[in-house]
Amino acid sequence: MPTPDPFATLHRRRWPDYVFAGAAALCAAVALGVLIWVIQAIVTRGFPALSWQFLTEHIRLVGAEGGIFYNLVGTLILIATAACVATPVALGIALVRAVYLTGDRAKRTLDLILYTLNGVPSILFGIAGLIVFVKYLGWGKSWLSGGVLLGVMILPTVTVALVERIKVLPTKYVEAARGLGLRRSQVIRSVVLPQAVGGLLTGLLLGLARAAGETAPIMFTATIFAGATLPTGVRESPVLSLPYHVFILAQDSFDPAVAGKVWGTATVLLILVFLLGAIALPVRLRVHEEARHG
Amino acid sequence: MTRGIGLSSAAFVLALIVAGCKESGSSPSPGALKINGSTTVNLPAAEAAEVLRAERKMNIQVDTQGGSSGGISMLGDGLVQIGMISKHVADDDRKKYPKVNFKETQIGEDAVALIVSKDVWDGGLRSLSKQQAKAIYEGKITHWKDVGGPDLRIAFFNKEPGRGTWEVFVHWVYGSPKKAPPVSFPEVGGNEETRNKVASTRGALSQLSSSWADQRTVFALALKDDAGALVDPTAANIATGKYPMSRPLFLLTNGEPTGDAKTFIDFLLSDRGQELVAKHGYLRLKDLKPH
Amino acid sequence: MSSGTALTSPTDASRATASPRRRWSVTAVSSTAFTALTIAALVGMVLLFALQSLPVWRHEGTHYLTGDKWFFRNQVFGVLPMLYGTAVVAIVAVLLAAPIGIGAAVFASEYLPPKLRLAVKLTIELLAGVPSVVYGLLGILVLRNYVYDGFRSLGVDMHSGDSLLTAGILLAIMILPTIMTLSDDALRAVPSAQRQAARGLGLTRGQAVRSVALPQARRGLVAAVLLALGRALGEMIAVFLVVGRQDNQLPASWFSLKPLVAPGQTMSSKLGGAETNIAYGDPLHWAAMVGLGLLLMAIVAIVTLVGGWLAGRSHAHA
Numbered sequence: 054m055p056t057p058d059p060f061a062t063l064h065r066r067r068w069p070d071y072v073f074a075g076a077a078a079l080c081a082a083v084a085l086g087v088l089i090w091v092i093q094a095i096v097t098r099g100f101p102a103l104s105w106q107f108l109t110e111h112i113r114l115v116g117a118e119g120g121i122f123y124n125l126v127g128t129l130i131l132i133a134t135a136a137c138v139a140t141p142v143a144l145g146i147a148l149v150r151a152v153y154l155t156g157d158r159a160k161r162t163l164d165l166i167l168y169t170l171n172g173v174p175s176i177l178f179g180i181a182g183l184i185v186f187v188k189y190l191g192w193g194k195s196w197l198s199g200g201v202l203l204g205v206m207i208l209p210t211v212t213v214a215l216v217e218r219i220k221v222l223p224t225k226y227v228e229a230a231r232g233l234g235l236r237r238s239q240v241i242r243s244v245v246l247p248q249a250v251g252g253l254l255t256g257l258l259l260g261l262a263r264a265a266g267e268t269a270p271i272m273f274t275a276t277i278f279a280g281a282t283l284p285t286g287v288r289e290s291p292v293l294s295l296p297y298h299v300f301i302l303a304q305d306s307f308d309p310a311v312a313g314k315v316w317g318t319a320t321v322l323l324i325l326v327f328l329l330g331a332i333a334l335p336v337r338l339r340v341h342e343e344a345r346h347g
Numbered sequence: 348m349t350r351g352i353g354l355s356s357a358a359f360v361l362a363l364i365v366a367g368c369k370e371s372g373s374s375p376s377p378g379a380l381k382i383n384g385s386t387t388v389n390l391p392a393a394e395a396a397e398v399l400r401a402e403r404k405m406n407i408q409v410d411t412q413g414g415s416s417g418g419i420s421m422l423g424d425g426l427v428q429i430g431m432i433s434k435h436v437a438d439d440d441r442k443k444y445p446k447v448n449f450k451e452t453q454i455g456e457d458a459v460a461l462i463v464s465k466d467v468w469d470g471g472l473r474s475l476s477k478q479q480a481k482a483i484y485e486g487k488i489t490h491w492k493d494v495g496g497p498d499l500r501i502a503f504f505n506k507e508p509g510r511g512t513w514e515v516f517v518h519w520v521y522g523s524p525k526k527a528p529p530v531s532f533p534e535v536g537g538n539e540e541t542r543n544k545v546a547s548t549r550g551a552l553s554q555l556s557s558s559w560a561d562q563r564t565v566f567a568l569a570l571k572d573d574a575g576a577l578v579d580p581t582a583a584n585i586a587t588g589k590y591p592m593s594r595p596l597f598l599l600t601n602g603e604p605t606g607d608a609k610t611f612i613d614f615l616l617s618d619r620g621q622e623l624v625a626k627h628g629y630l631r632l633k634d635l636k637p638h
Numbered sequence: 639m640s641s642g643t644a645l646t647s648p649t650d651a652s653r654a655t656a657s658p659r660r661r662w663s664v665t666a667v668s669s670t671a672f673t674a675l676t677i678a679a680l681v682g683m684v685l686l687f688a689l690q691s692l693p694v695w696r697h698e699g700t701h702y703l704t705g706d707k708w709f710f711r712n713q714v715f716g717v718l719p720m721l722y723g724t725a726v727v728a729i730v731a732v733l734l735a736a737p738i739g740i741g742a743a744v745f746a747s748e749y750l751p752p753k754l755r756l757a758v759k760l761t762i763e764l765l766a767g768v769p770s771v772v773y774g775l776l777g778i779l780v781l782r783n784y785v786y787d788g789f790r791s792l793g794v795d796m797h798s799g800d801s802l803l804t805a806g807i808l809l810a811i812m813i814l815p816t817i818m819t820l821s822d823d824a825l826r827a828v829p830s831a832q833r834q835a836a837r838g839l840g841l842t843r844g845q846a847v848r849s850v851a852l853p854q855a856r857r858g859l860v861a862a863v864l865l866a867l868g869r870a871l872g873e874m875i876a877v878f879l880v881v882g883r884q885d886n887q888l889p890a891s892w893f894s895l896k897p898l899v900a901p902g903q904t905m906s907s908k909l910g911g912a913e914t915n916i917a918y919g920d921p922l923h924w925a926a927m928v929g930l931g932l933l934l935m936a937i938v939a940i941v942t943l944v945g946g947w948l949a950g951r952s953h954a955h956a
Contacts, residue, residue, distance in 0.1 A: 080741025145672030172942030174872025266769025305537025413915030
């Protein structure tokens with residue numbers, strides 16, 4: 054009788070594994086390929102249009118000539134405002150979520166609310182802003198409306214980053230502060246908040262990276278295509294912006310020759326978004342891995 | 348804590364509702380000269396604004412939200428001082444804003460062309476009559492062969508609502524926008540999108556400002572009048588009004604223009620301003636022949 | 639004396655910081671106020687949409703939802719074609735992105751060495767931040783031509799490159815990084831001890847992944863897909879530029895594939911278009927537009943909440 058091959062079953066088992074691994078590898082290849090195609094499609098078209106001049110000149114000839122200086126300025130104004138709006142509110146919510154609230158159900162409800170807010174399509178912020186700021190308050194188009202709407206939009210991102218950070222604070226600091234007789238509010242102000250700054254920065258950078266690229270919340274409420282430089286007040290003070298510029302040029306440019314400009318603007322926007330996200334990345338990944346294996 | 352949050356939330360919502368029930372306040376703020384409206388008029392107007400901003404330090408904001416209709420409605424709502432429109436103010440608009448005295452100041456003339464993609468033009472189709480345009484618009488003719496063109500399906504892109512271009516088109520075909528039947532076609536918005544999509548689609552047809560038809564990527568058709576004569580959208584035909592789809596370019600104000608608005612409009616009526624109008628492919632006032 | 643334990647227990651922070659008297663410090667009051675303000679803003683937004691859309695509910699009733707024609711000049715408002723368009727575009731996006739995204743995440747998290755996996759994760763995180771307007775640009779200038787020419791070589795005569803399918807493909811590219819990141823999170827949440835136990839029992843790596851990691855991560859994976867679906871449903875800019883924006887495109891048969899290669903309209907593309915600007919003066923038209931916003935909000939909220947609930951459950955298992 055021939056000896057049965059002890060490795061027969063092993064060989065039979067390998068094939069499904071190879072197929073499975075191969076399928077997974079194929080998916081990864083397709084995914085990375087598609088995404089790399091996206092980046093190169095943008096960069097090959099956009100980089101030729103970039104120059105120091107492009108960044109520092111104003112727009113001329115309705116976008117056909119000149120640069121995007123005030124578009125960049127406008128976007129920076131919008132995200133700076135969003136940061137100012139989101140910071141105190143996110144701190145407040147984060148403290149409520151991570152420190153004050155005790156019931157599980159209460160915490161889950163708050164999480165639910167933040168989740169819902171995070172999922173609201175940005176166009177709806179734009180419509181709500183149109184009704185409340187532009188028409189009802191009579192502000193017309195105002196940088197402040199845009200900043201507030203963007204700030205509300207990024208609240209969940211900032212809050213969650215803060216909450217995660219507060220959760221991993223070592224108790225020894227808190228215990229030491231309590232041991233010194235500090236009240237809860239003092240403990241929060243002197244121990245929790247200073248330590249949570251890292252989370253705040255991470256959350257803000259991530260949120261602002263998203264806010265910088267959003268068109269829908271600001272197209273009805275805060276931005277115009279040409280004619281604005283710096284805002285002069287609250288009412289009727291729109292700003293220019295990078296994403297709206299791209300959106301309009303894609304549909305409505307002065308001249309077919311403007312194609313280079315639209316890609317240049319898109320690239321500048323992309324660089325801004327990547328910078329904001331990249332600064333936050335190391336901190337985020339560290340917290341991520343800590344939470345995973347801690 | 349939960350109770351505190353719940354109560355305050357409810358209080359805030361209540362406050363919002365109460366505030367919402369009050370009448371909204373909206374008064375135009377002083378300072379900037381605000382202009383909004385048609386993307387067609389926008390080209391010379393925005394450039395004029397750049398000039399005046401640089402030379403006379405004027406604070407001018409130009410936007411193109413909602414096209415010509417947006418220009419009328421924002422002027423009517425008091426949100427801007429000048430509306431840019433590429434069509435006449437309709438009676439309906441005057442009725443909607445009874446307190447507003449719409450004053451049209453013409454700064455030039457433009458024409459709407461029916462543009463087709465290269466394959467249609469090369470296939471021999473060079474003109475359309477009003478009846479043919481009507482049939483295409485109503486979906487009765489769907490193939491270029493049926494109007495003497497090549498063997499291609501008609502891919503019609505309709506201008507989005509609110510655009511002066513669309514109104515000029517239905518004005519020619521039906522006599523008034525009100526008489527246009529409801530249709531569903533893919534929509535295009537601005538000039539760039541229209542030109543881009545027509546150029547990249549086989550058998551495409553759409554409405555576009557004639558100055559945008561470069562006769563390289565998109566081609567402007569002649570219109571066949573009732574006698575069968577062909578009328579090209581040339582400057583001469585537009586100036587004399589022979590080309591039926593010509594449209595005036597207006598700056599709209601509430602009553603006679605005053606202050607900064609007057610400065611702006613006067614500039615566009617001056618020689619320098621009119622040069623800007625011509626630069627963008629439109630006809631200047633002095634090019635127009637009486638008709 | 640504990641040396642570095644974190645405030646991870648649910649009541650740690652609260653108990654650790656609690657003081658016997660004076661609960662309502664300035665910090666507490668302002669925190670409460672800000673939280674309440676945020677909740678009020680969300681509730682207020684929903685109420686605002688509901689109230690502003692009342693006229694159309696009165697005018698059309700349920701016909702608003704079931705009507706298949708939208709002609710605003712004739713005051714006919716039926717959103718069914720837009721509901722259809724929104725659903726088709728989102729479903730196409732998820733059908734394309736989910737298998738590829740999850741497969742890629744499986745590969746990255748189960749087969750790649752840690753350093754490579756980190757590099758991939760970094761790239762994906764960055765790509766997840768590309769703004770939608772940039773995708774829209776790629777769509778209108780590049781993708782729509784590929785789709786148009788592609789189908790032409792297959793013998794299918796599309797009206798143009800603008801179609802529900804084009805929008806779906808563009809959205810798939812947009813949500814791919816999101817699905818990959820969240821799926822990776824879900825897979826990492828399964829403790830490596832379980833995989834090791836499986837290997838110890840004689841399972842191959844592939845079997846360990848298929849029978850241990852994937853089933854355990856199932857909830858998180860479904861959550862990832864649902865969250866990406868939520869984003870796809872609400873996306874405006876990119877869809878607006880390539881979907882064609884043709885109203886009343888409702889097929890005679892629900893399962894027909896023809897609408898995929900035809901232009902269409904989604905709720906978001908309608909809201910981002912010209913009608914929003916012209917509708918304001920007319921209460922009924924405006925109500926119809928805001929009604930779209932209300933519907934969109936409801937649909938996205940349901941999908942997002944289910945996804946969030948599942949994600950929460952999946953982490954609880956880890």
